[in-house]
Amino acid sequence: MSADDVLVTCEDVALAFGRDATAVVAVHGADLSIRPGDRLAIVGPSGSGKSSLLHLLAGLERPTSGSVDWPGLGGTADIGLVFQADSLIPALDVAENTALPLVLAGRPEAQTRRPVTEALALVGAADLANRLPEEISGGQAQRVAVARVLARQPRLILADEPTGRLDHATGARVLDALLTAADRTGAALVVTTHDPAVAARLRTRRAMHDGRLLAPEETS
Structure with a gap:
């Protein structure tokens, strides 16, 4: 596989918030x-730097030092990010929320219906299509947030603790949907x-501790 096939690469990346003695280093020299x-789980406790690293990969944060590049993507437009919070738009119903990235990308409404329907079905939320965010539970809202990313069919899916607020069964279904998509x-x-x-359901695992990304652990 050539270097051009790499979707995103981080080289000696660090991310700090604040300056001098008050600086908090969230990521230390990650490669x-x-x-x-790829199917990668980045594991570690809360505060270990996992979310910060994901935001660097998505281009939402600029590294304090080191570099992040997207040679196989040509930028960040082909990245889908599932946030920890559902971040649905209150005034839009579930179907409209799911279609929003497609609409913003200029796709005609008629061409959004099929990918939206398929994405909602994949996360088990097809019956919620006409409901507003205030009419669904937090777990349902998180499934819709996943569907919103899957409807775009991005080449790189980044999911930040997508099951953290869900019960075991719902979390397993969300992970099933991510892997299937x-x-x-x-x-x-x-x-x-x-x-x-x-983590055990993804092929490769890398641990983070105190902002440091450790060597990969392969699984069968």
């Missing part, structure tokens, strides 16, 4: 490359989690 088809489209999938059961 990471993501390729098509990634398999169907050939997308790479990176999931941050503190749950060993979630």
Whole structure:
């Protein structure tokens, strides 16, 4: 696989908030490359730097030092990020929330219906399509947030603790949906989690401790 096939690469990346003695270093010198088809779990306790690293991969944060590049993507437009909070728009119903990234990308409304329907069905939320966010539970809202990313069919899916606020059964269904969508489209999938059961379902695991990304652990 050539260097151009690498979707995103981090080289000696650090991220700090604040300056001088008051600076808080969230990520220390991380090296990471993501390729098509990768299934990576980044594991560690709360505050270990997992979310900060994911935001660097998504281009939401700029590194304090080191570099983040997207040679196989040509930028960040082909990245889908599932946040810890559902972040749905209160005035839009579930279907409209799911379609929003497609609409913002200029896709005609008629061309959003099928991917929206398929994405909601994949996360078990098809029956919620006409409801407003205030009419659904927190767990349902998180499933819709996942569907919103899957409807775009991005080449890189980043999911920040996507099961952290869900019960076991719902969390398993959300992870099923992420893995199924990634398999169907050939997308790479990176999931941050503190749950060993979630991490065990991804092919590669890398731990973070105090902002430091450790060497990979391969699974069969």
